Amino acid sequence: MPEAVTPGLVCAHHHLYSALARGMPAPPATPTDLLSILGQIWWRLDAALDLDIIEWSAKLGALEALECGTTAIIDHHESPNAIEGSLDVIAAACAEVGVRTSLCYGVTDRWNDHGTLDLDGLRRSMPRSTVLVGTAGMTDGARRGLAENERFLRAGGRGYVGVHAAFTCTDATLEAAAGLAAELGTGVHVHLHEGPDDAGAADRLTPLSTDRWLLAHCVHLPDDHPIRGTISHQPRSNLNNAVGYARPARFEPSHRVVLGTDGIGADMLEEFRIAYVAQRNDDVTTGPEPAWRWLTDGARLIPEVANDRVTWNYAPMEPWHLAFTPGVRARRVERDGQVLLEDGRPALVDAEEIRARAVEAAGRLFARL
Numbered sequence: 223m224p225e226a227v228t229p230g231l232v233c234a235h236h237h238l239y240s241a242l243a244r245g246m247p248a249p250p251a252t253p254t255d256l257l258s259i260l261g262q263i264w265w266r267l268d269a270a271l272d273l274d275i276i277e278w279s280a281k282l283g284a285l286e287a288l289e290c291g292t293t294a295i296i297d298h299h300e301s302p303n304a305i306e307g308s309l310d311v312i313a314a315a316c317a318e319v320g321v322r323t324s325l326c327y328g329v330t331d332r333w334n335d336h337g338t339l340d341l342d343g344l345r346r347s348m349p350r351s352t353v354l355v356g357t358a359g360m361t362d363g364a365r366r367g368l369a370e371n372e373r374f375l376r377a378g379g380r381g382y383v384g385v386h387a388a389f390t391c392t393d394a395t396l397e398a399a400a401g402l403a404a405e406l407g408t409g410v411h412v413h414l415h416e417g418p419d420d421a422g423a424a425d426r427l428t429p430l431s432t433d434r435w436l437l438a439h440c441v442h443l444p445d446d447h448p449i450r451g452t453i454s455h456q457p458r459s460n461l462n463n464a465v466g467y468a469r470p471a472r473f474e475p476s477h478r479v480v481l482g483t484d485g486i487g488a489d490m491l492e493e494f495r496i497a498y499v500a501q502r503n504d505d506v507t508t509g510p511e512p513a514w515r516w517l518t519d520g521a522r523l524i525p526e527v528a529n530d531r532v533t534w535n536y537a538p539m540e541p542w543h544l545a546f547t548p549g550v551r552a553r554r555v556e557r558d559g560q561v562l563l564e565d566g567r568p569a570l571v572d573a574e575e576i577r578a579r580a581v582e583a584a585g586r587l588f589a590r591l
């Protein structure tokens with residue numbers, strides 16, 4: 223069977239905490255738009271997370287990434303009832319599997335000071351999409367989230383300062399997050415213009431932004447917007463949430479574009495194929511080269527993946543082949559010379575144990591929902 227070797231792939235926007243979400247109980251009502259998808263699915267799920275569930279979720283997500291030749295994950299985490307120490311748990315879980323990480327905690331003011339979801343406040347602020355009505359300064363939840371970023375980064379952890387999205391944050395919170403990132407020599411990793419609810423976000427964030435920022439989605443970001451940072455494109459998630467096509471090619475070359483999964487696994491070759499076909503659906507004259515560039519430019523964010531060697535069960539690893547070849551898998555993965563995957567099986571951890579413990583953790587998570 224032909225084989226090819228490449229550097230490791232990078233998932234530039236992940237939510238490892240959602241690895242256990244598959245098969246979760248249906249929400250109380252069918253969501254009809256992005257805000258209700260967030261409110262009824264993801265913000266209920268992240269509120270139910272504890273550190274044990276986060277650990278098994280991260281291990282499963284890291285294992286599945288490794289099996290797909292993805293050796294680095296840029297994660298965006300939220301667990302409003304288990305904030306402190308959550309980034310350490312994710313870092314340790316991924317390190318056990320051998321996957322590189324760049325982590326952050328997504329700061330938000332969408333929880334009021336009593337720890338409950340302030341969806342009414344969000345809906346009231348939505349028409350203006352500026353700041354949360356009735357919320358001056360930072361909420362306690364935002365303060366604790368920011369402190370988790372700071373604690374993790376100051377202790378030597380690798381990552382960004384996370385912000386959920388401008389539309390769920392006060393100006394005070396956005397300024398504090400940007401200030402902390404600048405102080406610590408990193409950027410802010412934030413959801414930007416994923417849906418129409420985040421209108422105006424880029425105008426609020428542009429004066430704070432730097433080239434180190436990582437901007438997820440940008441579906442509704444106006445063309446030629448002066449906000450600074452790398453744009454992460456998540457085509458499958460955008461299709462799944464019916465938010466529209468981001469047309470990321472319009473941001474090049476002033477912005478670098480990279481690919482993420484938004485939490486739906488870490489199979490970056492599959493995300494590349496979806497990125498290609500989504501662009502093709504918008505412009506039938508395109509080839510797979512732009513999507514291939516977005517995929518491989520992930521290495522600009524985690525350059526060490528150049529030291530990783532992934533041996534694939536297919537050759538050649540070229541865009542015109544891979545755009546039409548599903549099911550390509552990593553056979554062997556080395557990181558800095560250390561074998562992480564051999565014959566498609568993880569070398570440092572027991573895959574069966576991780577899958578079994580993840581099923582148990584998912585059971586506890588579903589019971590809470």
Ligand SMILES: [Zn+2]
Pocket residue numbers: 235236237298413438484
């Ligand atoms: Zn996301």
